[in-house]
Amino acid sequence: MALLDIKNLNLAMRSYEGETQILHGIDLKIERGEIWGMVGETGSGKSLTGLSVSRLIASPPGRYLAGSIEFQGRDVLKATDKEMRMLRGRHIGMIFQDPTTNLNPAFRIGTQLVDVALHAGHADPSVLGLGAGASRGDFKKAAKRVAVEMLEKVGIPKAADRIDDYPHQFSGGMRQRVLIAMAMIGKPDLLIADEPTTALDVSVQAQILRLIHDLVAERNIGVLLITHNLGIVAQICSHVAVMFRGRILEAGKVNDVLKRPSHSYTQALLNSVPTVHTKRGELMGLSGAMRETSA
Amino acid sequence: MSLDIQNVSKIFPGPRQGFFGRGEGFTALDDVSLSIRKGASFGLVGESGSGKTTLTRCILRLESLSAGNILFDGSDIHKLTPLQMRRLRSRLQIVFQDPYASLDPRMTVHDIVAEPLVIHGDVVNMTASRRTERVMELLLQVGLRSEHLFRYPHEFSGGQRQRIGIARALAVNPEFLILDEPTSALDVSVQADVLNLLHRLQVELGLTYFFISHDLGVIRYICDDVAVIYRGRVVEQGPVAAIFDNPQSDYTRMLLDAMPDPDPDRSPFRKIAAV
Numbered sequence: 001m002a003l004l005d006i007k008n009l010n011l012a013m014r015s016y017e018g019e020t021q022i023l024h025g026i027d028l029k030i031e032r033g034e035i036w037g038m039v040g041e042t043g044s045g046k047s048l049t050g051l052s053v054s055r056l057i058a059s060p061p062g063r064y065l066a067g068s069i070e071f072q073g074r075d076v077l078k079a080t081d082k083e084m085r086m087l088r089g090r091h092i093g094m095i096f097q098d099p100t101t102n103l104n105p106a107f108r109i110g111t112q113l114v115d116v117a118l119h120a121g122h123a124d125p126s127v128l129g130l131g132a133g134a135s136r137g138d139f140k141k142a143a144k145r146v147a148v149e150m151l152e153k154v155g156i157p158k159a160a161d162r163i164d165d166y167p168h169q170f171s172g173g174m175r176q177r178v179l180i181a182m183a184m185i186g187k188p189d190l191l192i193a194d195e196p197t198t199a200l201d202v203s204v205q206a207q208i209l210r211l212i213h214d215l216v217a218e219r220n221i222g223v224l225l226i227t228h229n230l231g232i233v234a235q236i237c238s239h240v241a242v243m244f245r246g247r248i249l250e251a252g253k254v255n256d257v258l259k260r261p262s263h264s265y266t267q268a269l270l271n272s273v274p275t276v277h278t279k280r281g282e283l284m285g286l287s288g289a290m291r292e293t294s295a
Numbered sequence: 296m297s298l299d300i301q302n303v304s305k306i307f308p309g310p311r312q313g314f315f316g317r318g319e320g321f322t323a324l325d326d327v328s329l330s331i332r333k334g335a336s337f338g339l340v341g342e343s344g345s346g347k348t349t350l351t352r353c354i355l356r357l358e359s360l361s362a363g364n365i366l367f368d369g370s371d372i373h374k375l376t377p378l379q380m381r382r383l384r385s386r387l388q389i390v391f392q393d394p395y396a397s398l399d400p401r402m403t404v405h406d407i408v409a410e411p412l413v414i415h416g417d418v419v420n421m422t423a424s425r426r427t428e429r430v431m432e433l434l435l436q437v438g439l440r441s442e443h444l445f446r447y448p449h450e451f452s453g454g455q456r457q458r459i460g461i462a463r464a465l466a467v468n469p470e471f472l473i474l475d476e477p478t479s480a481l482d483v484s485v486q487a488d489v490l491n492l493l494h495r496l497q498v499e500l501g502l503t504y505f506f507i508s509h510d511l512g513v514i515r516y517i518c519d520d521v522a523v524i525y526r527g528r529v530v531e532q533g534p535v536a537a538i539f540d541n542p543q544s545d546y547t548r549m550l551l552d553a554m555p556d557p558d559p560d561r562s563p564f565r566k567i568a569a570v
Contacts, residue, residue: 041482201342201509206553213564228482231555235562254559272487273557274516283487
């Protein structure tokens with residue numbers, strides 16, 4: 001049984017012009033220990049696929065026309081709200097693109113982390129290292145301890161002191177670490193990272209990628225990494241799915257797809273990345289004509 | 296036309312202390328010297344907070360200098376009279392980073408691109424109908440069509456908006472263009488189109504570019520010379536090929552290593568896995 005098995009996912013969104021189909025039959029299977037990269041341009045549906053997994057798309061405007069998303073054998077789309085709350089934060093962790101908007105500026109880092117830890121702890125006390133009959137005080141103490149441990153783990157020095165800081169006292173890279181800590185605190189089985197490094201500098205990006213890589217190695221979790229940067233995919237992903245206009249054009253092992261792309265769109269995407277070896281004038285954009293014909 | 300930045304420092308004043316006192320200031324630029332050749336592309340690489348944007352603001356005289364000179368064609372920008380500065384600004388234009396924030400949502404493309412022509416009316420001296428012709432010409436030059444003339448920014452994609460921003464910057468026929476991370480808000484595929492457009496325009500119009508980016512791949516692709524800036528200091532500068540192939544400073548080497556290469560074999564993680 002795969003960790004995550006998306007079968008023939010079709011999603012439509014309602015807008016003023018009527019309903020438009022966004023995802024056209026997405027199929028994707030993620031096993032433990034795999035890092036799946038999902039690449040595509042703006043509007044190709046990669047983020048919506050990620051959001052669908054933890055069912056964060058409001059309905060309406062979203063509507064699933066067909067398909068299923070099986071997480072550890074259970075269909076997420078058919079789960080009740082209560083079951084979903086148990087999954088989110090505990091079994092499925094999410095990291096979003098912008099660390100500045102995803103932390104509440106009015107609460108201390110610690111408060112926000114402890115909230116998540118308590119939520120995960122109530123779903124499963126063993127996350128906090130507690131038995132079933134632990135008291136409320138035990139929960140609070142354990143949640144704080146776990147929060148500090150997680151912060152240390154993601155590389156924030158003097159975590160015990162910094163836990164009482166507010167988000168604005170942290171730099172962009174550190175805020176993103178806090179978000180990763182928050183996503184990892186419930187010891188999830190699947191991590192969905194939606195453009196986790198887009199807002200960061202390259203050197204910080206390298207640190208964050210290493211962190212994600214080490215977490216996978218250590219905890220044997222599955223990761224769905226949504227990005228538009230093929231460089232990131234080549235670096236840390238084991239598998240990659242190329243999305244275009246709501247469809248997966250090509251999917252497979254990173255080495256196969258990036259070295260011998262079978263689809264012309266993947267090749268075009270690769271050619272549009274300036275690397276150390278590209279000479280001026282060699283870079284190929286995806287011209288408007290190509291966009292229209294491949295639609 | 297050349298731009299010489301000589302020993303420029305910029306210190307932002309520290310917080311007030313007591314009645315007259317000031318805390319220690321923040322040194323955003325520390326003795327920066329760069330020289331930009333006419334017709335070349337000069338790249339400036341650095342992380343956030345390294346002083347890239349402060350330097351461009353100093354060049355545009357949006358910020359005063361604490362020390363040093365900025366010479367444009369031999370004359371010190373920071374000693375010009377307001378009128379001379381206005382004249383100079385028509386030769387010195389900027390394309391901003393975020394095409395979603397730098398276009399007024401309530402103006403049509405025509406008005407956006409024509410605005411510099413109106414502001415620099417004393418230099419350009421065009422009638423309204425001539426301005427419209429010029430705007431049309433500019434739109435075609437950056438790869439937009441004449442039917443886009445009276446549309447609003449929200450009707451365009453990110454790449455198209457950046458093209459509008461470039462058209463606006465080119466309106467008054469500048470010689471020197473500051474490009475402040477012009478592609479960082481765009482998809483890679485769109486970025487490639489915009490980079491090629493910039494390259495073509497440079498060849499056609501003989502522009503000088505001052506290109507700011509944190510993407511080393513982009514800098515390598517578009518620039519002739521490059522300077523690496525870290526915490527307000529220039530760590531290294533020289534021709535692109537020399538800096539990239541043979542970096543002298545640890546910081547440059549670190550930046551190059553951190554740049555994700557789309558070749559899976561060059562991944563640092565895979566090397567570990569193989570061992």
